[in-house]
Amino acid sequence: MVMKDNSNITILKEIAELLNEETEMIPMLHGALSKFLNGTNFKTGWIFFINDKGKAELVAHENLPEALQYNECEHLKTGGCWCVSRYRNNELKKASNIIECQRIEAALEANVGDPAGITHHATVPLQSGDERFGILNVASANTVSFSDEELELLESVAFQMGSAIKRIYLTKQEQEIALVQERNRLARDLHDSVNQLLFSVTLTARAGIEMSEQQEIKETFKEIQQLTQSALTEMRALIWQLRPKGLESGLIEAIKAYAEMLNINLTVHVSGVIQFPSRIEETLFRIAQEALNNVRKHAGVQEAALYMNVTPTDILLVIKDEGRGFIIDNELNIPSIGLQSIKDRANAVGGTADIVSEIGKGTELLIRLPY
Structure with a gap:
């Protein structure tokens, strides 16, 4: 030629x-x-x-x-x-x-x-x-x-x-390292400023309850305390999302710790060897975070179950709850930004995310990722 x-x-x-x-x-x-x-x-x-x-x-x-x-x-x-x-x-x-x-x-x-x-x-x-x-x-x-x-x-x-x-x-x-460093900086700033302020408001509201004699004022301080405590939980969850604590100890331990922070009783069932590339590990962690957030906010229960099956070619992650559930209309957009985020994260690494839910019968999230 x-x-x-x-x-x-x-x-x-x-x-x-x-x-x-x-x-x-x-x-x-x-x-x-x-x-x-x-x-x-x-x-x-x-x-x-x-x-x-x-x-x-x-x-x-x-x-x-x-x-x-x-x-x-x-x-x-x-x-x-x-x-x-x-x-x-x-x-x-x-x-x-x-x-x-x-x-x-x-x-x-x-x-x-x-x-x-x-x-x-x-x-x-x-x-x-x-x-x-x-x-x-x-x-x-x-x-x-x-x-x-x-x-x-x-x-x-x-x-x-x-x-x-x-x-x-x-x-x-290098970009991923820079992103992690920026996340860590934001997490530190949130913890040192907003998180501490919310904690201070919670203490102030508690003192107001104890010091007030009028029932109406007590009820007002109680409501402030409850709202502030909810905001504090949201802030801690956000800090976790920016800087996952415990991931260095293993994916499953990090997910358990996050569930505990949300006051969710999580049962875990794992089969196969848990050893993934860092990108897959973080994707699984972020998906589990979002799924547990949805359980806390929408399911109306404090219990969930996680199943992970690892094969030589892919990972199947299932997170399910027995909560209130919701109606899925495949012709409409996903009803939650969080659920869309889960699908986007799975798709970004060549995987799939499927959601099964029914009113009164809970929700099941099925994630399959190649690795």
């Missing part, structure tokens, strides 16, 4: 400029892949991210033929293949020609569209130093093998993309 008029240096320069400018992962991958295909005789390409457990996720693709696009890239997303297996076994070290691809073969056998002459592909790992992220695959019509020059160019592009992926990950980590 002969390269297009663009020199390799020009292609690498253009891709480097795009990678340096882009700050979002998926647009960066699409843009770099598109530029690479436009600057060479490679016609199509796709990228898998592969996690520490070897699970492959199709995160970007460009110019796929009809057969590989079928049903939202069904045949690329399922089944096994040589390149992913070699990557998992740490045997894929450089750009290589693939003799056969089970995913492409499955699409051809299914006869679900025009394959545009794509039968084989080249593959290269995406990495930065010793840190690996996934693989980049590229292919051309009626081509079963690529030249050493083409594979060298593919390696160079993969190296650039791996460095950019690492940079974006590091940037996200």
